[in-house]
Structures are given as C-alpha cells and as structure tokens.
Amino acid sequence: MTLIEQLKEEYLKELQALISTYKKASERRAEEGSSDEAILETIKSNIGDIFFKLFNVSYRKACKQEESEIVELRKLAETYYDFFNKIPEPWREKMLKDKEHNMMQEYYIEQIKLETAEQVKKLFEKHFNRLCKEV
Template sequence: MEQFKNKYIEALNLEIKNLKENGDKLRAEGSADESKFEMIKTNIVDIYLKIFMVAYNNVFVKVNHECLRTIVDENTENKDKLIKCYEFLLNKVTEPWREKLEKNKKFNLVEKIVIEEVKIEESEKIHNMFKNMING
C-alpha cells in the first residue's frame, strides 16, 4: 500500500502542477474566467490529496476520527478499509456541492452553477483516477 500511496500522491501533485501552469498560462493570455476555473480545480485536487492522507493515516497509522472507527475496525483488508474511509470522507465534502448545485439551478444562478459543476466534474475525475490506480 505504501507504493500505491506514493504513486497516487505523485499523480495528484502532478495534476496540481499542471492545473497551476495552465491557469497561469490562461491568465497571461487574458482569460481570467478560464484561469479561475483552473484554480478551482487545483483546490479540488488539493482537497482530495489532504483527504486521502487523512484516510490513509486512519487506516495505517492510527484512527483519529471517530466517524471512521467503524470502517477501520471492520475485519477486511486494509485496501478495502482505505477505499471505504476515503470515499466516506469524500462524500462528506462533495455532497454539499451537489446540494448547492441543485439550489443554484432552482434560482438560475448561472455563474454559481458553473462553479459547482466544475468542482463536481474535477472531483469525479480525481475519484476515478483513484479507483483506476487502486484497482491496478
């Protein structure tokens, strides 16, 4: 799992680097809105990196979050525990985004809708990367 952890962290850091570079390029070209979206995506990937480390440390180091204790105490392999912890924490973060998106749609707040869609799209992309990498 240590090897997977290092590869996943490396992939997330590379994604952050690429998004920042693209955002800087867009800003230099005068594309402020597109640059803003790249910054939002960068923040999402950074959130996923931090959440992954919390999940990883709770499975392999020590349970610090009471809400994860039931998952970590299960009689399953550590890989499965890591997946469950990570997805549990990610859901805690992304569920409010989905709720906010629906609320914004109800009031036709176009700019806010686009921002929430960018956040959700990037989070799904990173989550799929995680699933593909951990399942080999």
C-alpha cells in the first residue's frame, strides 16, 4: 500500500469515526430534549462531512500517479490545506459581525464551526506528519 493510500484509509477512517460520534451525540441530546445541543452536534457532524468530501476532491486533484509519491503526497496536503483556509473564512467574518451586533447564538454557531474545522485539520496533520516521518 502506498503512503497516499495509507493516509487516505487511516485518516478517513478516523474522520468517519469522529463524524459518527457527533451524530450519536446529536441523537442522544435530542432524545434528552436538549434540542439546541443536538443542533450543535449536528453542525459538527456536517463540518466533518464537508471536510471528508473535500479530502476526496483533493485526492482526485493531486493523486494522478504522474509524479513521485512524496510529491503527490505534498500536493494532496497543499490542496486540502487550501480548503481549510478558504472554507472557514466566511465563518470568521460572520462570527465577527455577529459579535458586533451582539448576536451571541449565531456567534457561538460560527465558533463551533471554526473549532470543528480546526479539529479536523489537526486530525489530518497528525496522520500526514506521521507518514512523512516514514519517508
């Protein structure tokens, strides 16, 4: 198995487990009657799902088996990291506006989205950095 395939398999498996954890927490909160908390867990799940799909987009863009494995691995990471910079930017902007207008519930939702994206990014970095050490 190539390093890229290993990264894809291990990272997406752990990300899917994280998404599943959020979904289960959402269901549990809903059953407990905590609908606001259930919504926040659903938001986390949706953010995880977005970045799951964006990883696959990055993989298809970068991994065409035309260059060395390490070059494609780095291209994959660069392409994926670009999404971590682009996607959350409107959330940051909205969060600042929400705070300016004292819209704290909306502010908190944007904060949750940003924190979840950062958590997903760190998960990817963990797998990517571990595999890069093997090269």
